[in-house]
Amino acid sequence: MFDKVEAFYRPANVREALRLLQSGKGQARVVAGGTDVVVEGDDSVRYLIDITHAGLSYIRRRGTASVIGATTTMAELEASDAMQALAGGLLSRAARWCGSALVRNLATLGGNMANGSPAADMATPLLVLDASVVMVNARSRHKLPLAEYLAGARTKRHARSLLVEVVVPEPPNGKGCRWSFQKLGRTAVDISLVNVAAGLQLDSRGRVKWARIALGAVAPAPMRASGAEQRMKGRILDQALLAEIGAEVAREVSPISDARASAEYRREISSVLTRRALEECSAHVGCSL
Amino acid sequence: MKNMELHLTVNGESLNWTIAPGELLLDVLRRQGYFGVKRGCEKGECGACAVLLDGMPINSCLMFAAQAEGRQILTIEGVADGGKLDPMQEAFLDHGAVQCGFCTGGMVLSAKALLERRPDPTEEEVREMLAGHLCRCTGYRKPVEAVLAAASKKRNTARRMKPVAEVVR
Amino acid sequence: MNGDRAGQSRDRQGAVSRLVVGRNVRKVDGVKLVTGGAAFTDDVHIPGMLHGKILPSPHAHARIRRIDTSKAKALAGVHAVLTYKDVPRVPHTTAGQAWPEPSPHDTYLLDSKVRFVGDRVAAVAAESRAIAERALKLIEVEYEILPAVLDMEQAMAAGAPVIHDEPDSTKIYDRQRNIAGYILREIGSVEQGFAEADHIFERQYRTQRQQHCPIEPHVTICWLDADARLVIRTSTQVPYHCRRQVAMILQIPVSRVHVVKPRIGGGFGGKQEMLLEDICGALALASRRPVKIEYTREEEFYMARSRHPQILRMKMGVKRDGTVVASQLTVLATTGAYGSHSTTVQGNTGSKVLPLYRAAHMRFECHVVYTNAPVAGAFRGYGCPQGFFAQETLVDEIACELGMDPMDFHRNNVIRLGDTDLLSAQLGEGKEGLPRLVRSCGLPQCMESAARAIGWTQKRKSLPNGHSHLRRGVGMACTMQGSGIAGVDWASAFLKMNEDGSFFLQVGASDVGAGADTVLSQIAAETLGVTLDKVIITSGDTDITPFDVGAYASSTTIISGGAVKKAAARVRSQVLELASKMLDAPVDQLDCANNEIFTTCACRKSVSMTDLAMQAMYKEKLQIMDGASHFNTDSPPPFCATFAEVEVDTETGQVRVVHLATAVDPGTAINPMQAEGQVEGAVAQGLGYALTEELLLDAAGRPVNPNFLDYKMFGAQDMPKLTTILVETDEPLGPYGAKSISEVPINGPAPAIANAIFHAVGVRIRKLPIRPEDVLRALHAERPANLEEELLTQ
Numbered sequence A: 001m002f003d004k005v006e007a008f009y010r011p012a013n014v015r016e017a018l019r020l021l022q023s024g025k026g027q028a029r030v031v032a033g034g035t036d037v038v039v040e041g042d043d044s045v046r047y048l049i050d051i052t053h054a055g056l057s058y059i060r061r062r063g064t065a066s067v068i069g070a071t072t073t074m075a076e077l078e079a080s081d082a083m084q085a086l087a088g089g090l091l092s093r094a095a096r097w098c099g100s101a102l103v104r105n106l107a108t109l110g111g112n113m114a115n116g117s118p119a120a121d122m123a124t125p126l127l128v129l130d131a132s133v134v135m136v137n138a139r140s141r142h143k144l145p146l147a148e149y150l151a152g153a154r155t156k157r158h159a160r161s162l163l164v165e166v167v168v169p170e171p172p173n174g175k176g177c178r179w180s181f182q183k184l185g186r187t188a189v190d191i192s193l194v195n196v197a198a199g200l201q202l203d204s205r206g207r208v209k210w211a212r213i214a215l216g217a218v219a220p221a222p223m224r225a226s227g228a229e230q231r232m233k234g235r236i237l238d239q240a241l242l243a244e245i246g247a248e249v250a251r252e253v254s255p256i257s258d259a260r261a262s263a264e265y266r267r268e269i270s271s272v273l274t275r276r277a278l279e280e281c282s283a284h285v286g287c288s289l
Numbered sequence B: 001m002k003n004m005e006l007h008l009t010v011n012g013e014s015l016n017w018t019i020a021p022g023e024l025l026l027d028v029l030r031r032q033g034y035f036g037v038k039r040g041c042e043k044g045e046c047g048a049c050a051v052l053l054d055g056m057p058i059n060s061c062l063m064f065a066a067q068a069e070g071r072q073i074l075t076i077e078g079v080a081d082g083g084k085l086d087p088m089q090e091a092f093l094d095h096g097a098v099q100c101g102f103c104t105g106g107m108v109l110s111a112k113a114l115l116e117r118r119p120d121p122t123e124e125e126v127r128e129m130l131a132g133h134l135c136r137c138t139g140y141r142k143p144v145e146a147v148l149a150a151a152s153k154k155r156n157t158a159r160r161m162k163p164v165a166e167v168v169r
Numbered sequence C: 001m002n003g004d005r006a007g008q009s010r011d012r013q014g015a016v017s018r019l020v021v022g023r024n025v026r027k028v029d030g031v032k033l034v035t036g037g038a039a040f041t042d043d044v045h046i047p048g049m050l051h052g053k054i055l056p057s058p059h060a061h062a063r064i065r066r067i068d069t070s071k072a073k074a075l076a077g078v079h080a081v082l083t084y085k086d087v088p089r090v091p092h093t094t095a096g097q098a099w100p101e102p103s104p105h106d107t108y109l110l111d112s113k114v115r116f117v118g119d120r121v122a123a124v125a126a127e128s129r130a131i132a133e134r135a136l137k138l139i140e141v142e143y144e145i146l147p148a149v150l151d152m153e154q155a156m157a158a159g160a161p162v163i164h165d166e167p168d169s170t171k172i173y174d175r176q177r178n179i180a181g182y183i184l185r186e187i188g189s190v191e192q193g194f195a196e197a198d199h200i201f202e203r204q205y206r207t208q209r210q211q212h213c214p215i216e217p218h219v220t221i222c223w224l225d226a227d228a229r230l231v232i233r234t235s236t237q238v239p240y241h242c243r244r245q246v247a248m249i250l251q252i253p254v255s256r257v258h259v260v261k262p263r264i265g266g267g268f269g270g271k272q273e274m275l276l277e278d279i280c281g282a283l284a285l286a287s288r289r290p291v292k293i294e295y296t297r298e299e300e301f302y303m304a305r306s307r308h309p310q311i312l313r314m315k316m317g318v319k320r321d322g323t324v325v326a327s328q329l330t331v332l333a334t335t336g337a338y339g340s341h342s343t344t345v346q347g348n349t350g351s352k353v354l355p356l357y358r359a360a361h362m363r364f365e366c367h368v369v370y371t372n373a374p375v376a377g378a379f380r381g382y383g384c385p386q387g388f389f390a391q392e393t394l395v396d397e398i399a400c401e402l403g404m405d406p407m408d409f410h411r412n413n414v415i416r417l418g419d420t421d422l423l424s425a426q427l428g429e430g431k432e433g434l435p436r437l438v439r440s441c442g443l444p445q446c447m448e449s450a451a452r453a454i455g456w457t458q459k460r461k462s463l464p465n466g467h468s469h470l471r472r473g474v475g476m477a478c479t480m481q482g483s484g485i486a487g488v489d490w491a492s493a494f495l496k497m498n499e500d501g502s503f504f505l506q507v508g509a510s511d512v513g514a515g516a517d518t519v520l521s522q523i524a525a526e527t528l529g530v531t532l533d534k535v536i537i538t539s540g541d542t543d544i545t546p547f548d549v550g551a552y553a554s555s556t557t558i559i560s561g562g563a564v565k566k567a568a569a570r571v572r573s574q575v576l577e578l579a580s581k582m583l584d585a586p587v588d589q590l591d592c593a594n595n596e597i598f599t600t601c602a603c604r605k606s607v608s609m610t611d612l613a614m615q616a617m618y619k620e621k622l623q624i625m626d627g628a629s630h631f632n633t634d635s636p637p638p639f640c641a642t643f644a645e646v647e648v649d650t651e652t653g654q655v656r657v658v659h660l661a662t663a664v665d666p667g668t669a670i671n672p673m674q675a676e677g678q679v680e681g682a683v684a685q686g687l688g689y690a691l692t693e694e695l696l697l698d699a700a701g702r703p704v705n706p707n708f709l710d711y712k713m714f715g716a717q718d719m720p721k722l723t724t725i726l727v728e729t730d731e732p733l734g735p736y737g738a739k740s741i742s743e744v745p746i747n748g749p750a751p752a753i754a755n756a757i758f759h760a761v762g763v764r765i766r767k768l769p770i771r772p773e774d775v776l777r778a779l780h781a782e783r784p785a786n787l788e789e790e791l792l793t794q
């Protein structure tokens, strides 16, 4: 499969990694956990660059933000106290859904984003947390909203860049602020047919201060349902609103049919999971729907 | 294709192998005679190729061999202590958790790693761990029972050992 | 820890005194399996071994116009390239069946025509997998693409492309209409039966292409030994059939072929098929080097076998009180591009299914058609899962329509002890069969105990289904199977004594992971009166072990076990004869147990097996040894009751099986722990069949989910709570009363779950697998109120 590979590098820092990526002239491939790289089995790869020694495995606070190094594994996200505390443990919980326990010991957060799958399970929770990614290339280092990055993760634009970290700004805190992650697969270990992450804050009178909804596997890239989010603002969260939001979400998504599920099914499930995510958020704050 | 050197520890033995840079860990281990590491799908889905990497279970088919540089690997061949089976292996035999045995090595390794982290796992946790191991023969009930039984036996033995340790101290 | 053994209290002569049979001993091959000992086919290094690869057809139906292998041959490291031009053309079937195989002889080692995506075009042997793969790309093929037929309902239509237009294939029922096989059998007169009925029900069902998915893919290694004989080390269930078939296909004498079956990583019927042995052998002969071919998982999905998809029309006539008077099953099945097991699997769909009910009138009709799809074959259950899905869901529907408890419907109608099943007499292995007499039957107890385990009576009446979107229901199904093919399956065993009082047991039977070596050793040990460690078994090596048809048709315990028991009894009498001399006591006053022969009279004299063995070998100059062959003229049915509790998510259509109780009558369980394992493994496959597993093809006939990520089997977290109950009976035709167990439990989950879904949400799903989408669609059809309205009114 990888018999054209001529060299395997283990750069000790990002600069070195970038240099190797540059000199690979498009035939070099970054390897983090390798779980996607290996399965993809791209025959044309000549150089492999293992970035797990480049100092990118960390979970830190920077100011009010949480910063997650690109090669942090799913298993580390699951187990991290900081992640379990952030946004009600949203990222820890979502990480637990990423493949089997074996896969999660290898799979990294950076790989999950950089692979650019519309079904990547970490994308939707990060989208509702308004995360950004930090990209570096030979010339620059810049921060990019995650949504923007995901739209072109596998394009030429990022081909010679490294995703070094994911920055999660301090989530809106305070009373009535809750988060939820919902995933539907055919079996317990599965690529999402649909996944939904949501965040919600209600004011003291049960009105929606803000809502964030993201959906995966229902569009070319994981997406925020901004129409639905707008509609919720200032409204009382009741069954009627949930039904309306469900219908709005179904309009916003653009799923495809494949071996896993039909487009119609994904559309319908988008509504159901969105409603369940919002219900879970509101249930936590003691709002009785 | 240029070959490269790989230094790693397998089952406690420090080794130095020549590998191709694009080779997968599974292929290298089998070539070196670790036949207990099985090839079931080569896509990370079945878990038959599982080994412990620095104590954590991973799919050796999802990893380039070169990624294992400097690391500790435990394969199923390294689990029994000479002729003495590991309690987890005993439990698998006593509970009828082995049928064809093709998935067994991987399951035993994952189970051992789980007990290191969680000596008292719930059935739910055992099942979550086993979810990375497809077994077409057993229906999973007996493997789950075996792991739970091995866990409780291990805890009991640990408890019995304790006073002795105190006396020594 | 073990499941209840409801039948245990039964008073059975000798049962209490058994020391090895009926005990939960560890697997005799267990230690090497848990320690990763090199045990399986591919666990060897053979110096100079080449890697074989098969060039798969990219087209569903095409003729090879031109094939040029010169570039591939020129590639460094390539040692052999074979096309149809290089190999003998011998029509055969890949089905590992007894000679003369009833399946159509419609397959060739390599052919100038390809009939499905994945069909063999050429084969190479090269020094590495990578070179072999490169060589495949260098083979130039010009195809004349032919129209293909993928839909089984169109295969017989006028103008459909003829898949087997070659003149030399044989045993095809009607090649012009793509009919591989046709079956019509009737007992009584269904016309009359339906006329007598008060109610007639008729429904159509569909089942899918399920794959075996052994975790070990098919793998074969061939080489020429020092005597230039062809050695085939292979993952097979049928070493002897494989030897015969390969010899015939490669046109070498049987005596020049040596088949070795090591440990096998699961078969389930998929390895009752000669898939790689012939081509691997041909490559070894051509290259004069050892050659290995191992399917990748993807190739396994493309090229290995699957369960026959069927469209079933089931019609039943019942009296007002629910008595079944007539049943009729009309089946259209597809065997894919080749007719492996085509008539025999489908024959079972009638003969093992309809006779569950005591109707006087039964009719079974079936067309098995070719399509340009992956090939179907033998698969655990062998035609029964399809048939029982139709029959048991229809029966549930009838019971519900008549306002009866489905349990009562079953109680009144199912086959009983002493009944004779006449349909089996008409439907044997590709020919007339033999009538089946029910000599042991634990079905009523199976039903009662599984019903109790699931809480049937109470849950049938009331389940806590409030306004939640999660709704629970319970359903049931009864099923049966056979134990060996009557009058066809046979086996032999050979035993010889060693100086230390141990015994070598040689059997042709093939342990493919289900524990045959252990069970057969237990039977030998019990009969000989020795402990299990004194029996050293060798199985499935055609040079060493005597003949056995192989591991299929639930035959190993009853048929191979029967041979072992006979051989052991003969050896035992040799032992006793010598002991009688040594102890100076008549043979009828001797017994043996625990490695000792002792007098049963008051004098209490004894001699150990070891001393007796030394006496035999060095004083008497006698090798104590004997062998025996065994077959049955009847196939005693094991029975099974499956009860399921499900939870249906009415918003997503997802079905979660909460609890599945399976009670099986296997005759005697020689090793109850292993027997339970067989039940639970079958149930897991049955759950996948019911809910998630399906090999899908695109419009061009190409598999779209040839991997475990998208072909969904049940994992540890998906399994429901399992209750496994063994209801033991004493089968006169089986060794120590054993029948069989490994197939029958696979039949029940699909109908039991479909019935439970109906109980939960009131929709009938008649197509497998029961996907969430289908449930949801059915729910919407049932309640046309649109989603939003429903939400608002909640």
Ligand SMILES: Cc1cc2nc3c(=O)[nH]c(=O)nc-3n(C[C@H](O)[C@H](O)[C@H](O)COP(=O)(O)OP(=O)(O)OC[C@H]3O[C@@H](n4cnc5c(N)ncnc54)[C@H](O)[C@@H]3O)c2cc1C
Residues within 6 Å of the ligand: A029, A030, A031, A032, A033, A034, A035, A036, A037, A038, A039, A051, A070, A071, A097, A098, A099, A100, A103, A106, A107, A108, A109, A110, A111, A112, A113, A114, A115, A119, A120, A121, A122, A161, A162, A163, A164, A189, A190, A191, A192, B043, B044, B045, B062
């Ligand atoms: C059996 C199995 C089950 C799976 N189940 C799930 C699931 O349930 N949910 C889910 O979301 N995913 C799943 N995955 C997919 C995969 O495990 C994840 O996407 C994982 O997070 C990828 O991380 P990695 O480190 O292994 O990536 P790699 O394979 O190392 O890399 C993936 C891609 O990203 C590039 N890349 C990696 N890191 C960087 C970086 N820092 N900068 C730039 N480019 C980079 C690589 O070049 C490659 O193209 C599954 C995979 C397998 C094999």
Ligand code: FES
Residues within 6 Å of the ligand: B038, B039, B040, B041, B042, B043, B044, B045, B046, B047, B048, B049, B050, B059, B060, B061, B062
């Ligand atoms: S072979 Fe590695 S997971 Fe299947």
Ligand code: FES
Residues within 6 Å of the ligand: B097, B098, B099, B100, B101, B102, B103, B104, B134, B135, B136, B137, B138, C215, C265, C266, C513
């Ligand atoms: S025991 Fe055969 S796959 Fe698990």
